[in-house]
Structure formats: C-alpha cells, structure tokens
Amino acid sequence: MIESIDLSLVDWSRAQFALTAIYHWLFVPLTLGLSVLVAIMESIYVKTGNPEWKKITKFWMTLFGINFAIGVATGIILEFEFGTNWSNYSWFVGDIFGAPLAIEGIMAFFLESTFIAVMFFGWNKVSKGFHLASSWLTAIGANLSALWILVANAWMQNPVGMKFNPETTRNEMTNFWDVLFSPVAVNKFLHTISSGYVLAAIFVLGVSAWFLIKKRDTQFAVKSIFVASVFGLITSLLLAFTGDGSAYQVTQKQPMKLAAMEGLYHGKTGAGLVAIGLLDPSKKTGDGKEAFIFKVEFPKLLSFLGYRSPDAFVPGVEDILNGGYKPEYNSIPESEKEVALSAEQKIIRGRLALSALSTYKQAKNDHNAARADSAENLLRQHYAYFGYAYLNNVESIVPNVPLTFYSFHVMVILGLYFILLFIVVLIYINTHRLEKSRWLLWLSIFTIPLAYIASEAGWIVAEMGRQPWVIQDLLPTMAAVSRIDASAVQITFWLFAVVFTVLLIAEVMIMVKQIKIGPKNGGTR
C-alpha cells in the first residue's frame, strides 16, 4: 500500500532527532540550574564579602563553563534539523514555529553569550556589582532561551493561536499570546526549568559530598551543600507541583499519551494511579488480556488528578481507538461534550479534509469561487483531524506503551525520592551529622546519574508519548520528513553518534579532572 513514503527514512530521521535531542538534554538542565546556583553563590559573596564564597563561586563557574560549551555544540544542530530533516514540517507550521526560534536567538542567546564573557573574563576588569549582574543576566538568558524553545515544543503538543490557510497550504499564526501563554506552554516551561534546577542542585550536592568523603575542602563542601539543598528542596516541590499541572494538561489535550503513561488499555471511572507495576510484554492492544503482571495503585487518584474529580471516566488506549465514550474534559461545558469519535472515523474525517483541500486548490485554479468556498467549509469542518488522513491503520495512533509507562514512572518515583533526599540532607546539616554520615554522602553521589535519568525520562514521556504526531492530530511524523535518502540520514546519524559520544567522554574527563583539582586553585588552569 505504501509506495513512496520510505518508513525507514521516517525511523532514521526520528532516531537522529532523538539522538541529538537526548545528547543536548544531557547538558541543558545543568546549564539552567547551575547558572542560577552560581548567581546565588556570587550574591552571597557580594553581600558578605567573604572570599570563601568567591572561591566557591569560581569553582562551580568553571564546571558551568565546561558544560555550557558542549551544550552549545549539541544545540546548534537541533535548530537546523527542523529544516534539514523535517522540511515538510517547516513549511506546514513554520509560520508559527519559526517565531519562537528567532526570538530565542534575539532575546536569549545574545544575552547569554555576551554576559558569560563578562562572567569568565571580567573578574578583575569590572566592578563587583557589574560582575554579579552579568552572572544573573547569564542565568536569565539561559532560562529565557528555555522559555522560547519550550513554547515551541508545547505548541507541537497543543497547537493553538493559529488557523490553516488553504491558499498558502500552511497553518498561520493568529494570536501570538495564545501561543506564548497556552497552559501547556506555561506548565511545560515551569516543569522543565525546575527539573534543571533540581538536577543542578543534585549535581552540586553529589560533587560536594565527594569532597566530604575525601575530607578535603570541607568548608567549601558544606557551604555548597547547604545552598544546593535549600535550592533543591524548594525547586523539587515546584517540580512536583508543575508535574501535576503538566499531567493535568496531558489528560485534557493528549488523552492517548496519558493512557500510555499509565498503561491504561481499558478506561474506567474512578481510575487509580499506578504507583509501581510490571507490564505484560505480550500484551497487545485489543487482545482483552490484563495489561499488568502486577501493580500497586492508589485508588481513584488518576481520575482525581486528571479531571479533578475522583469518579471521572479516564479513557484507555482501546476507548480512544474505538470511541463512543463521553470525554469529561473540564475545559468543555457539559452541553458541548460530544461522544468521542473512533480512530477510524477520525481517519475518514482527515481524508475528507485532505480531499477538500485538493478540491479547493483545483477550484481556485479554475476560478470557481463557489466551489472553492464550499471546499474550504468542508476543510474547516474536519480540519481538527487533518493529520489522521496520513495514517494507514488505526493502531498507529498508539504510542509505545511500555516505554512511555516506564519512563513516566521512573521519572515520578525519582522526583519524589529527590524531595526526600533534600529533606534528609538538610536535617543532617542542621544536626551537624552530615560529614560523618558516609552512607548519605555516597547516596548523594549516586543520585547524580539518577537525576540525569529522571530528566531524560521526562522527555521520553513527552516526545514518545505523543507519537505518531509531530503536531498533535494535525501532522504525523511520516508526513513531516524531508525527502532525502534514508542512507543519507543513516550516515549523519552515525556521525552525530560518534562525534557527540567522543565529545561527551572528553567533557566528563575534563569535568572529573577539574573536580579533583578542586576549589583551592579556583578551578582554573
């Protein structure tokens, strides 16, 4: 049935995007969080005048710089990949999607790169106040950059503030503020930056714990741990709070993603939230088998969190495939709630929209205004399902359930563990037991990789959970790719894999060496 869309091209293009995004995200959260932590530490230095705090600031700043460089290196590819590998996407939504990318450049990158130079080269050249301002402006620049890129990503999950224009064959922005302040965007931004803050706090905590274990630079280590733990506790609570907000938005806007996150095949009222569970690997959609080998769940919690009502009906994978239920989204008034369509019906409507577009173009060519008008009407009526037209079987709307489920649960469990860890560390600092509690110090070190795992898992939920969509309901991946040979993408995939891995090894080796050199030398060479 498929003649021209090369599925291996789609898969390799996705693999390449996943590879570059995952690599980029190894460095971004530390940049987001450490920039703020460094600015806080420098603020303490400026306020107290204590040179110990300057030493602390400079040490963490050195690690920040190493991480920042590789973050920049892995970031440039992502922006251009939208063009090189997702050419159809770039045209279909470029009118909306391009803007945040450009604003990111103008508003955030210049701020970051200008003041980072003052941060590193300005110690003996500018006043204390100006230097501190530069550190804060670098942090603000990094976080503003995150804002715009997350606005862009949120828009792909929840396309708002736009209208399809059949004349130009693309979506066009109609309301910039709707794009910027969509609840999905706001939640995503806050959730993502707080995840960066938590990761950086754990990084500072873990690295400092190593100094305490080695009984080196203990003053420096305890001070660093204190700042990191207070910052970490506050931001991990914010992380949990915005996580709830994000999941609520997913329930409303991307019910299939939510079903996958929870391994929920059969919808139910008063659905429970799975605390831990093991999925049956042989489970197939629609086979009637129980999805879990075992699970522990909090009764009614999923309904409550997703719909703010303990008895709400949460549709499962099969409900969304088959339709026929009444969605309980809070955003829609009761009277307007329609019975959900099945995936098959959505595909039919998508095809109607697509053929209406075709008719519209033909009518325009023939200067038949009446026919163009009626075609446009039909197109608008079914445009909400436009992307379904490209799907050739209903099950392609189901994302990878085990991957989404496990990633989600790993993220949530680790997130709760981080809160606990910060609380325990703060108690131990307060009771002066931290330095002697080697188990807690070792635990802090081993939490560093867990923070990275949780952070990457979050993106896997967000991006794998929305498959097959690039733009939710409007454009699937297979209709978004560039028309190049799969072999070309394979070559660049492996090039990126090798280059990024080599650079990662270099980064980690340099980082470890600088940590071993320690704060005595200010971390500089």
Place this chain on the structure above:
Amino acid sequence: MFEQLPIETLQAYWWIIVSLLGSILVFLMFVQGGQTLIYTLGKTEMERKILVNSLGRKWEFTFTTLVTFGGAFFASFPLFYSTSFGGAYWVWMAILFAFIIQAVAYEFRSKPNNFLGQKTYEWFLIINGLLGTILIGAAVSTFFTGSQFSINKLNLTNIFDPVISRWEGPAHGLEAVLNWRNVALGLAVFFLARILGILYFINTIAEETILTRAKKQLIMNTVPFLVFFLAYVSVLFLSQGFTVDPMTGAVSMESYKYFHNLLQMPVVMILFLLGVLLVLFGIGRVIFCFTKCSTKGIWLSGTGTVLTVFALFMLAGFNHTAYYPSTYDLQHSLTIQNSSSSHYTLTAMSYVSLLVPFVIAYIWYAWKSINNKKIDPEEMNSDGHSY
C-alpha cells in the same frame, strides 16, 4: 504600528533584517579566518595561546549570529528553510558539523585530561575556519546561480508522498561545490575572513613577532581575495539573472540582471562601492604604513564587509528578483513575496526586531568593559580565565 503596513513592506523589512544578519555574520567570520592562521602566525606555544585567546573572546558572537540568522530566516521566510535545508542536505550538514566541533574547541583545548589532546582541538578550529567560510560562501552564491529543486504545495494532499519541497538531483547540495562560481565566492569569503582575522589580531594583540608575521600574511591573503572576489563579481554582473514579472509573478532569465539591479538601485550601488573601498582602505592602511601604523583596519574593513555583503543580498532579493532560484523549473523559484511568513507573523516579529538596537547596545557596553587592554603574554600567565 507594524499592523498597518502592507505585507510587501514587511517582507522587504524582513529581507533587510535577514540580509543585515547575514552580512554581520560574514564580518564576524574573522573568527573563522583567524582560526585558520593559528599555526601560520603562532610558532610557539605561547603565541598560539595568545591567538586562540584573542579569538576565544569573540567566537560566541559569530556562533550566536549564525543561529539567529537561521532562526530569523525560518521565522520570516519559512519556505526557504524547508526547501534549502532539507534539499541541500550535505552542504548544511557539513557546515553544522564544522560549528559543532568549534563550540567545544576553545573551552576544552587547554584543559588537563581533555581526551583528544590540544592539537586535535586546534585542528577543530582550523576545520571550522576552512569549511565554515568556504561552504557558507558557496551556499550564499547559490542565491545567484540557482539550485535544482521543485516546490508543489499540492503534494500535501498526496498521502503517499506529501513532501512539498523536493531536491531534483541526487547530490543533495554537493553539486553546489562543483560549480566554479560558487567555489569562487566560497574562496573569496575564506580569504576575506583571513584578512579580517589578521586585522583583528593587529587590533587586539600586543606581541611584536605575531604582528610582524600578521602583516606579511595580510598581503599574501589580499591577493587571492581580490582575484576570487573580482572574478566572482565580474561574472555576476555579466551573467543572466532571475527576474520576476511584478504583474504575474512569472520568473524568467534576464541578461545582466544583477548589473541592472545595481544601476536601478543607486543606494545599493553606493553601499556596494563604498563597502569595497572600505575593505581595501582598511587593508591598505595597515599594509602601506612604515612608522606609526594604524590598528583600526578591522573597523574599516569590517564595516566595508558588512556593506558589501548587504548590497549583494539586496541585489539577490530586491528589484523583482528571485533570491533562491530554481534551475530545475524557473517558476518554482523563491521570491521574498512567495516564500514569506504571514502578515500576522511578520508583524509580531517586527515588534521583536525593535529589541535589536537594545541588544547591540548592551553587547557594546559589555565588551568595552572587558576589552580595554590588549592581550599580551603577561595576561596569559595571570591566574584569570584563559583557553
């Protein structure tokens, strides 16, 4: 205020902004040019350290300008983005690789335990300088020489093959470097970047041996620059160009099109001539001086570069010209009219563009505050941050 402007004005405004970013980018590629000279000008470890560090304070600006140039082009002319990047895949990928390795090279170069060794990172800088300049030059040249692509928006309605922009040739961008004109502009940009790099070194470094070598290199790079640049420009003005019928939008070939554009847009002609003169004047002031020599050549030649490149972009896009021509089918060529964003998006982005003067102001202020002293061996040995 922007809402009331007709879309044609907004399109022109954004072509000017994109052109300005592009021309500032070429000026800032003095970093890339300088990178290719670190072994030529630096014979000892300390000399190379000085050279790398003087560039190291500026490289992020070039990088950020490149990213912003890409973002602004995407936001204002998305059809170019989807056609060129997805089509000329290999050229853009090679450029990106060159910039990926640059971004880590400065920070990692002199750090202990850096896995690949200092030499490798220095070679990263050289590769970036070579590929970055030549390939960006060659890519910009395709604005005048054309590429083989087709665009059919109706493809979107074909569920089996919905891609709108297609490259109609197997080489996916590699063919661009087989056209001698594209290579000539690439090499002109390469030698210009080296000239600007040398002028920048002369402006910021206080170390006699480096400066003596730099002056000699300046002459050796000016000659090939002039050869390639003049050859390119002469052929450009003598060749056919891609003209757009303002009534129907139909594209056709016109003899001496770009020369006509120059004559029909006197402001652009003045900018172009002034730009070329300034570039030469900046070089000349450094070469032809015997006693008290000027170190300001970078500002003269830099401004000249911005004006010249800006004028070239104006020739490519204004006066009813297709800026990204398709040699596969002339009617598929991109113009600033048929490839732009919507009126709403251009308006929104125009408001954002008002931030640009503010951005330039803080860059200026921050730089002045840390760059008031020339770089010398003494500073490299102090305990401050260095690469």
